[in-house]
Amino acid sequence: MKVLMVGVDQKVVGGMLTVSENYLKSKRFRTQTNLKYISTATRGSIPIKLLKFAGAMIRIIGLILTDKTDIVHVHMAERGSVFRKGIVIVIAKALGAKTVIHMHAGPIEEWYSRQRLPVRRLTAWIFCQADRMLVLGKNWVPFMERVMGEENRKKVLVLHNAVHTPSENLYNNEGKNLLFYGMLTKQKGIEDLLDAFSNILAEIPEDICLMLYGDDVEGNVRERIHARSLETRVKYCGWLEEGEREKCFSETILHVLPSYSEGLPMAILETMSYGIPNVSTDVGSISEVVEDSKNGRLIQPGDVSKLSLVMKEMILCPETRKEYSDNAFMKIRNEFSFPVHLRHLISIYEDLLKAE
Numbered sequence: 001m002k003v004l005m006v007g008v009d010q011k012v013v014g015g016m017l018t019v020s021e022n023y024l025k026s027k028r029f030r031t032q033t034n035l036k037y038i039s040t041a042t043r044g045s046i047p048i049k050l051l052k053f054a055g056a057m058i059r060i061i062g063l064i065l066t067d068k069t070d071i072v073h074v075h076m077a078e079r080g081s082v083f084r085k086g087i088v089i090v091i092a093k094a095l096g097a098k099t100v101i102h103m104h105a106g107p108i109e110e111w112y113s114r115q116r117l118p119v120r121r122l123t124a125w126i127f128c129q130a131d132r133m134l135v136l137g138k139n140w141v142p143f144m145e146r147v148m149g150e151e152n153r154k155k156v157l158v159l160h161n162a163v164h165t166p167s168e169n170l171y172n173n174e175g176k177n178l179l180f181y182g183m184l185t186k187q188k189g190i191e192d193l194l195d196a197f198s199n200i201l202a203e204i205p206e207d208i209c210l211m212l213y214g215d216d217v218e219g220n221v222r223e224r225i226h227a228r229s230l231e232t233r234v235k236y237c238g239w240l241e242e243g244e245r246e247k248c249f250s251e252t253i254l255h256v257l258p259s260y261s262e263g264l265p266m267a268i269l270e271t272m273s274y275g276i277p278n279v280s281t282d283v284g285s286i287s288e289v290v291e292d293s294k295n296g297r298l299i300q301p302g303d304v305s306k307l308s309l310v311m312k313e314m315i316l317c318p319e320t321r322k323e324y325s326d327n328a329f330m331k332i333r334n335e336f337s338f339p340v341h342l343r344h345l346i347s348i349y350e351d352l353l354k355a356e
Contacts, residue, residue: 001070002034003033004036004060004067004072005023005035006038006056006072012041014183015104015267019075019104020075022162022163028342033346033349036063041053070097071352072099072100073099074101076103077103081105086129089130090126098352099131100348101134103133106283106284107187112143124148128148128149130155131352131355133156133157134348136160136263137158137288159341160285160335162338162341163337164338166273169326171329173253173321173325175251175252175253176208176253177208178255178315179213180211180213182265184217188214188259189259192258193210193258194230196304199305200308204312209234210233210234211235211248212235213238214240254278255279258279258280259284259301260283260301261283261284264286264288265280272296273333275326276328277297278296278328279298286298289331289332291327295324296328297310
């Protein structure tokens with residue numbers, strides 16, 4: 001079996017990169033699949049992006065022809081990613097490789113519904129060219145089946161994101177930090193989080209701080225903090241590097257991600273694997289991992305009053321946090337661990353190669 005995986009480079013930080021890096025770090029998976037990886041997307045100006053894509057396509061075509069690649073597995077998001085990776089899918093298929101789309105975009109359904117009919121038709125056609133369409137949760141299946149049509153419904157499969165899990169729950173219930181770990185955008189709920197934290201400052205211990213880790217793509221997170229006079233209690237720390245993750249998690253009592261749209265966030269899986277309870281929104285496939293009032297809390301997006309209340313309750317009740325922590329750790333270890341994920345993906349590859 002020879003697999004070529006196509007994704008983003010290390011400048012495009014986020015969940016898709018984390019997923020790809022997990023595959024690349026697994027020696028067993030690399031060996032089983034003779035894995036090769038080519039990135040088609042990067043950060044930068046339009047000319048830089050076009051040059052990156054053109055160079056990647058030359059490498060992809062050359063590798064498929066010379067290495068006799070069996071499967072081309074592309075990681076796809078919404079917007080331009082659909083069409084860039086669509087070109088990869090069409091060419092790979094024409095060159096005789098089996099093709100897999102791994103859809104990561106939380107807002108894919110919303111994006112699709114906003115497009116004009118010709119764009120929707122082109123998008124559906126691209127999706128249908130793939131031999132398998134992998135989605136991150138059950139809630140995406142009806143949408144994909146509707147777009148791809150009844151004749152292609154068997155192509156749509158659920159493959160949950162997954163993480164490496166420690167051998168034991170490492171949660172520190174005596175920590176002093178709340179954590180936001182993701183893109184610092186309005187869509188991810190950063191403004192709601194700052195408003196909610198501001199609402200409860202007078203009701204929580206003075207040593208509780210909110211730590212913001214992620215890519216400030218809109219370039220104004222510090223202004224947002226300043227506008228609410230939160231400089232002494234909220235810290236923006238940039239992207240969370242792998243070497244800093246253990247220290248950060250060891251000081252965190254709660255991860256808060258009040259997004260408006262999601263797939264299955266790696267940030268939630270990573271923090272839960274460490275035993276950190278999550279407060280998040282009931283969007284995307286989050287409810288398939290965060291079980292309300294069992295291993296975390298779920299609210300509706302945009303409900304700042306409820307977010308404030310839930311955050312305060314969790315901060316002031318260590319017993320509840322510990323109960324949720326134990327349940328969160330076990331949920332990840334039993335259902336979302338990387339070995340379970342890899343066995344599922346390998347079986348998908350094997351079934352695909354057996355199919356006519």
